[in-house]
Amino acid sequence: MSFIKKTSIFITLIITFLGINVNAQTKAPEPKSGFALTKKIIQNHLIYPHEALDKKGGKITVYYTVDNNGIASNYNVKDAFDEQCAAEAIRLVKMIEWNPALKDGKPVQYDDDYTVDFSPKSYKKAEEKNPRLMLPEQSYPAQKSNNIYDLEELHQAPKPYFANPEVNMAAYMRNNLQFPDQAKQFEIQGTVKLNFVVETDGRASNIIVENSVGGGCDNEAIRLIQNLVWTPGIKNDSLVRTRTTQDITFQIGERNFHDGNSY
16 A cells, blocks of 8 residues: 555544544533623623622632523532622523523533632722713612513513603613714624623623624624613512523615715
8 A cells, every 4th residue: 555545544533533532522602692792791780789889809700500401500619708799690690691602513511610700999990990880779679580581571661761861762862873884894884783782780690682783783783782771670579580582683874975964
C-alpha cells in the first residue's frame, strides 16, 4: 500500500474518531435569552441588600439541576460572603428559563451553575448615575411558586407603570426610542416583536426576539423593554410571573433618506 494511501486512510480514521467524540459530547443548558442578554437582565433585576453595601462584595455561584424539559430545581449556594446576597443570587437565577442540555442531540438532565457578581462600588455608581424607577408598594404579596402564567390565566394583566400618570406606552416609545444609526443608513424599518416575562418585581426577564428587524432595531427594542417597569400580573390575589409580548415599530417618515429627520 502506498504512503499516500496509508496517510489518507489514517486521516479518515482520525476525522471519523473526532466526529464520534464531538457527537458524543454533552452541550450544557443555555438561557433562552442567551448568556449575554441574561447577564444584563440579571444586573437590571439585582437589588443589592442594603446591609451588604458596606462589605467588599464578590461572586456567588448558584448550583441547580436542569431537567430534560429545561426546568431548573434544587437551587443552592455552597459558599457565600454574605447570606442576604446569597438569597438575592438564588432569586435572580430562579428567573432564568433554560434550554435543556443536549447529549447526542437529545435533551438530558444536567447539574449546572451560574455565577452572580456583587460589586457595591458598581451598584452605587449606577444608582447615582441613573436611579432605577421603583414600583409603589403593592397591595398583594408575590406568589411563592416560580410558575409563569399566560395572560388569559390572570385576573389582572400586567401593564407599564409610569410615575407621571399622563405618560402612556405610546408617549414612552415616542420620547425614548433611539432610531439606530445602521437602520437609518440602510433605511431599515419594521416591527420587532419581543416575548418576555414580567416578574413580580415589575421588570422584564427572559427576553426573546420573536420577530427580528435587524440594523440595531432588535437591541434598541430590548433596551426599551428593559428600562420599563410594569405593575405585575395578578392571579388569586397574588402577584405572579407573566408571559407577554410587545411590538415595537421602527418607521421612517416619508421625507427620510439616510437622515432626513422625522423618525
